Amino acid sequence: MSDFFEKTDDFHLKFCNGFWSPCVVEEPFGRMLICYPDSQSLLWQADLETTKWTYDEIVNAVETTAKRFFGEQGFQFSESWKGDLTAFKKILLKRGYQKNQLMDWYKKELSDKYKQEQSVLTVETETQKKDFLTLFATLFMVGDVSIQRLAYQLERPMNAVQNTYFVCYKDNQAVGIAACAWEGDLGYYHSLAVQPEYQQQGIARALVESCLAYMSGKSVKTVVTAVEKGNTPSEKTQKSLGFSLFSEREIWSRID
Numbered sequence: 344m345s346d347f348f349e350k351t352d353d354f355h356l357k358f359c360n361g362f363w364s365p366c367v368v369e370e371p372f373g374r375m376l377i378c379y380p381d382s383q384s385l386l387w388q389a390d391l392e393t394t395k396w397t398y399d400e401i402v403n404a405v406e407t408t409a410k411r412f413f414g415e416q417g418f419q420f421s422e423s424w425k426g427d428l429t430a431f432k433k434i435l436l437k438r439g440y441q442k443n444q445l446m447d448w449y450k451k452e453l454s455d456k457y458k459q460e461q462s463v464l465t466v467e468t469e470t471q472k473k474d475f476l477t478l479f480a481t482l483f484m485v486g487d488v489s490i491q492r493l494a495y496q497l498e499r500p501m502n503a504v505q506n507t508y509f510v511c512y513k514d515n516q517a518v519g520i521a522a523c524a525w526e527g528d529l530g531y532y533h534s535l536a537v538q539p540e541y542q543q544q545g546i547a548r549a550l551v552e553s554c555l556a557y558m559s560g561k562s563v564k565t566v567v568t569a570v571e572k573g574n575t576p577s578e579k580t581q582k583s584l585g586f587s588l589f590s591e592r593e594i595w596s597r598i599d
Contacts, residue, residue: 357504358524398434418595444594445572449586457556460549466508472497474510474517482536509553511546521550530563547580
C-alpha cells in the first residue's frame with residue numbers, strides 16, 4: 344500500500360504543476376513547494392526522515408515562500424510521508440496552526456463497464472468551454488487568476504498528465520461539471536460540482552460515470568478522487584459507485 348500512496352502523491356504533484364500552481368520551488372528539506380495564490384494556500388510535500396533541517400527551519404522556509412506569493416501558510420500531511428509527524432505537529436501548534444480540514448481519498452478499480460451519459464458532453468466547443476469556466480467560477484467561488492489558468496488549460500495542457508473536461512446539460516442549460524486526469528494506468532477525477540437547484544437528481548453520478556467511461560478507454564486501471572470529510576452527498580456518490588476509502592489527509596492552517 345505504501346507504494347500506492349507514493350504513486351498517488353507523485354501523480355498529484357504532476358497534476359498540480361501547471362494546472363493551478365504558478366511556481367514549483369525546490370528546497371533542501373523536501374521535494375516541492377506549490378503555491379496557489381488565488382485560493383491562498385500552499386501545499387508542501389516532503390520526506391521528514393531524510394531532511395537535516397529542524398522543524399522550525401522548515402516552517403520558516405514555508406512561511407517565507409508563502410509570503411513571497413501572497414499565500415497563506417498551510418501544510419498537508421499524506422500517508423506516504425515518513426518521520427515523526429507528532430513532533431512536527433507540536434511545532435505547528437506552538438506556531439499558531441491548527442488542523443482545520445480533513446480530506447478523504449477514495450479509489451476504485453475499473454473492472455466495471457461505464458458509458459457516457461447523453462446529457463454529459465466532453466468539452467470541445469467554445470460554448471462548452473465558456474459554460475465550464477462559468478460554472479467552475481460560480482460553484483467553486485474562485486477568482487480571475489484560477490479561471491485564467493483554467494482557460495489556458497482547456498486549450499493546451501500545461502502539466503504532465505492528460506486532462507479531459509465534461510459539462511452536463513439539462514433544460515437547455517449547463518448544470519454540472521467534472522473533469523478527469525490520467526497518466527499510465529492511474530486516473531483521477533476532480534472538479535465535480537452541480538448547481539444547487541439541480542442536486543439530488545443523479546447529475547453528479549452521471550458526470551462521474553462519464554469520467555470513468557472515458558478513462559476506461561485510456562487503459563486506466565485505478566481511479567482515485569478526494570472528498571472533503573463531512574461532504575455527505577459526495578461520500579454517498581463514491582460508495583454507490585464502488586469507491587473505497589484508502590487515505591485520510593490532514594490540512595493545517597495558521598489561525599488568524
